[in-house]
Amino acid sequence: MIGGHTRYSIRTTVVAVTAATLALVLLIAPSASAATRKVVRERRGHLEQRAKGERGDPYRTGGTSPSGFDCSGFTMWVFKKFGVPLPHQSESQFNLGKEKNFRRVWKRKSLKRGDLVFHKTTSAKIGHVGMYIGRGKFISSTSSSGVRVDSLYDSYWGPRWVGGTRLPYTTATSRR
Numbered sequence: 001m002i003g004g005h006t007r008y009s010i011r012t013t014v015v016a017v018t019a020a021t022l023a024l025v026l027l028i029a030p031s032a033s034a035a036t037r038k039v040v041r042e043r044r045g046h047l048e049q050r051a052k053g054e055r056g057d058p059y060r061t062g063g064t065s066p067s068g069f070d071c072s073g074f075t076m077w078v079f080k081k082f083g084v085p086l087p088h089q090s091e092s093q094f095n096l097g098k099e100k101n102f103r104r105v106w107k108r109k110s111l112k113r114g115d116l117v118f119h120k121t122t123s124a125k126i127g128h129v130g131m132y133i134g135r136g137k138f139i140s141s142t143s144s145s146g147v148r149v150d151s152l153y154d155s156y157w158g159p160r161w162v163g164g165t166r167l168p169y170t171t172a173t174s175r176r
Contacts, residue, residue: 010023037172043082044113044170051078051131051139057147064088069141070130075116078131084169090129094118105164108136108152114170117152119160126162 051074060068072093073174076086077088093116097104105111111132117140121127130140133149138157141147150157 007139031130040170040172045081045162047114047131047170048076048133048139050081051147052149054078054147055139055149057141059141059143059146061143063141069147070143071141074141074147075129075131079167079169082169084167090118091124093125093129094126094162094165095162101168101171103166103171105166108161108164111152111164112166112170115164117164118162119157120162121160128160132164 004098008083054066054069054074054077057066058068059070061070062073063069064073066077069077072086072088072090075093076088076119079086086096096102096116111117113132113134115132117132117138118126119128119130128140128142130138130150132138132152135151136152138147138152139147152158152161
């Protein structure tokens, strides 16, 4: 009888401690969606840091490395470090916006850091890609100056705006 009573006390204690621990975790832990948003903010920051670290790198047709980038080679290189594969063609990167879990962004004011931005610079629908870094600016590799930061609204890029694409890597998911 004493053995049965001891088992009952241990079981009751374990249940009580488990319940108290769970209650404490729920009180002090941030919600799942808040943690996800924090991770996404960190990812966007890392993408921006990596891209900005290449300012001044030269342009090279077909280039995919700091020794020389073309526009899509640059965005491909920036995201590759984080396990995000992108095709090596600006129009192919634009077309990702049609894929599941990707999001097309038509309004410049709706862009978020890390979004791909697209411009019509040739006879093709899409001729240039860069990455949005906030405050109306984007970074890309241009044939005239290599990797540099420009305004989405300046006299050259502004009228050539086509749209943006948000990748799943930079999109917060909410858990319900």
